[in-house]
Amino acid sequence: MTVLAQAAEVTRRYGDVLALDRVSLDIRAGELVGLLGPNGAGKSTLINLFVGLRRPTSGTVTLFGGSPQDPAMRRRIGVTPQETGLPESLRVGEIVDFVSAHFPEPSDKHELLARFGLSDLVRRQIGGLSGGQKRRLAVALAFTGDPELVFLDEPTTGLDVEARRSLWDGITSFHERGGTVLVTSHYIEEIEALARRVVVVGHGRVLADDTMESVRDIVGVRRVSFTAADLRDLDALPGVLGAERADDGRVSLVTTDPDRLVVELVTGGTPFSGLEVKPTTLEEAFLAITSKEATHV
Amino acid sequence: MSSLVVAHTRYLMTEQIRVPIGILASALFPAISMVAFVVPLAGGQAQAATTASASMTFFGATSGALIGLSIAVAMDREQPWNAYLRTLPAGPFPRFAGRIMSTLAVMLASVVPVLLVAAFFTEATITPLRLLAGLAVLVVCGIPFMLLGLFLGYVLTSKAVIAVSQLLFFPLAILGGLLVPPAYLPDFIGVVSPYTPTRGAAELLWAVTAGTSPDVLSVVMLAVWTVVAAVAAGWAYRRDEGRRFS
Numbered sequence: 001m002t003v004l005a006q007a008a009e010v011t012r013r014y015g016d017v018l019a020l021d022r023v024s025l026d027i028r029a030g031e032l033v034g035l036l037g038p039n040g041a042g043k044s045t046l047i048n049l050f051v052g053l054r055r056p057t058s059g060t061v062t063l064f065g066g067s068p069q070d071p072a073m074r075r076r077i078g079v080t081p082q083e084t085g086l087p088e089s090l091r092v093g094e095i096v097d098f099v100s101a102h103f104p105e106p107s108d109k110h111e112l113l114a115r116f117g118l119s120d121l122v123r124r125q126i127g128g129l130s131g132g133q134k135r136r137l138a139v140a141l142a143f144t145g146d147p148e149l150v151f152l153d154e155p156t157t158g159l160d161v162e163a164r165r166s167l168w169d170g171i172t173s174f175h176e177r178g179g180t181v182l183v184t185s186h187y188i189e190e191i192e193a194l195a196r197r198v199v200v201v202g203h204g205r206v207l208a209d210d211t212m213e214s215v216r217d218i219v220g221v222r223r224v225s226f227t228a229a230d231l232r233d234l235d236a237l238p239g240v241l242g243a244e245r246a247d248d249g250r251v252s253l254v255t256t257d258p259d260r261l262v263v264e265l266v267t268g269g270t271p272f273s274g275l276e277v278k279p280t281t282l283e284e285a286f287l288a289i290t291s292k293e294a295t296h297v
Numbered sequence: 298m299s300s301l302v303v304a305h306t307r308y309l310m311t312e313q314i315r316v317p318i319g320i321l322a323s324a325l326f327p328a329i330s331m332v333a334f335v336v337p338l339a340g341g342q343a344q345a346a347t348t349a350s351a352s353m354t355f356f357g358a359t360s361g362a363l364i365g366l367s368i369a370v371a372m373d374r375e376q377p378w379n380a381y382l383r384t385l386p387a388g389p390f391p392r393f394a395g396r397i398m399s400t401l402a403v404m405l406a407s408v409v410p411v412l413l414v415a416a417f418f419t420e421a422t423i424t425p426l427r428l429l430a431g432l433a434v435l436v437v438c439g440i441p442f443m444l445l446g447l448f449l450g451y452v453l454t455s456k457a458v459i460a461v462s463q464l465l466f467f468p469l470a471i472l473g474g475l476l477v478p479p480a481y482l483p484d485f486i487g488v489v490s491p492y493t494p495t496r497g498a499a500e501l502l503w504a505v506t507a508g509t510s511p512d513v514l515s516v517v518m519l520a521v522w523t524v525v526a527a528v529a530a531g532w533a534y535r536r537d538e539g540r541r542f543s
Binding site: 051052053054055071072073074075077079080081082084085086087089090094097098099101102103125141145 | 300301304305307308311312315316376377378379380381383384385386387388542543
């Protein structure tokens with residue numbers, strides 16, 4: 001498959017801060033890639049390098065085989081602006097026209113606005129839109145130039161469930177027609193709903209790059225919870241990555257080895273009740289990967 | 298001119314017109330000054346009324362160039378929208394050219410009220426040719442003030458630039474003899490006046506509109522200011538680029 005965007009051994013520093021540390025990543029035509037990681041992990045820096053806003057300190061970033069700084073390469077991508085900065089006094093239709101003027105073959109304005117449920121708002125000034133409408137407009141702008149590759153940074157932050165689902169449908173249909181997507185999100189279920197391939201970044205490095213299922217399985221972490229008022233030394237239990245104790249005495253542990261933990265708990269003789277073992281969410285999984293990584297370094 | 302420059306100019310002009318306070322600010326003060334000072338004090342004499350009106354048009358135009366442009370640039374830099382624009386397939390030129398074009402439009406718009414007051418309420422006289430020459434001089438002499446505006450806009454935050462641009466502009470206007478004719482300025486101001494860019498611009502403007510002979514030192518100093526402001530604006534632009542986008 002053709003590689004549309006590539007980072008090769010990319011390092012990026014901001015002064016003393018190492019934002020990316022020898023990151024290599026290929027985005028191939030037709031992929032829908034989810035980029036996950038805690039705040040400050042390097043997600044935004046990586047996107048800024050791909051869209052030409054920043055240059056790497058060392059290593060190379062290419063877009064369609066050329067430099068992201070070359071406007072000709074950027075004709076084939078779409079990017080979401082942050083909705084907080086949209087020019088308030090312009091009308092919805094005007095901002096779409098303005099962005100369209102940058103592209104050789106832009107999408108049809110009315111078709112684009114209809115796709116994102118904005119048809120009724122063409123004549124509305126952006127300052128008068130609700131937060132959710134601004135967010136949808138921001139995502140629509142990424143598709144204005146009829147791109148091959150879109151970078152969606154937190155596309156549904158602040159949307160209600162219904163609006164989020166309709167936006168997901170729009171992204172999925174773009175992907176089904178052959179479009180390539182790189183999406184970041186705070187919402188784990190968003191990545192789970194959209195992405196086929198997941199890249200987990202933490203501490204400026206790629207910690208995992210695999211299918212959604214594999215990323216969950218690699219970790220294999222489970223949440224074990226029970227009530228045990230007398231149990232003190234939680235971290236001494238096998239494979240514990242994180243421990244929390246609620247006010248009501250309920251203990252919640254994230255562990256890589258739930259079987260041994262339960263055995264230990266039983267043989268230890270401390271009384272407990274209400275045992276539950278549950279699969280973790282993707283968020284717990286990547287917290288586990290990042291914390292393991294931290295202890296290795 | 299590329300269609301992208303047109304697109305950016307149209308977009309920035311639309312913003313200006315929808316939030317017209319910037320245009321009003323540059324147009325209203327000189328028009329009020331005309332009515333309050335020029336009409337009663339100099340309105341009866343053709344030569345004095347003509348030069349005073351020329352000064353007022355330049356006052357309004359340069360406040361748009363220096364104050365308006367510096368604030369617009371500083372605010373732009375703080376908006377995440379500006380980063381988004383850089384991801385669009387265009388270099389920085391269309392945006393920059395659009396900024397300059399829309400600033401020029403505000404400058405020319407701010408001239409209109411002053412000209413109307415001058416035409417209807419004073420003895421100021423001008424031929425169409427001199428008027429056109431005056432507008433051309435106004436635009437050309439506006440360049441160093443736009444460059445100063447760009448310099449301030451790229452160096453300062455928007456909050457700081459609102460204060461600093463006015464602190465810089467009003468003394469320059471007074472020292473340069475835009476508000477009070479040089480003949481009436483106190484001696485110590487008269488000594489400094491030729492070294493301000495406003496004085497050089499005013500000298501040229503009076504020369505083409507009222508037929509006076511311009512002071513050479515002032516005009517040379519205007520050229521020096523233009524070069525210095527261009528270097529400063531270029532430096533500030535590259536420094537800002539390097540900080541935010543390297």
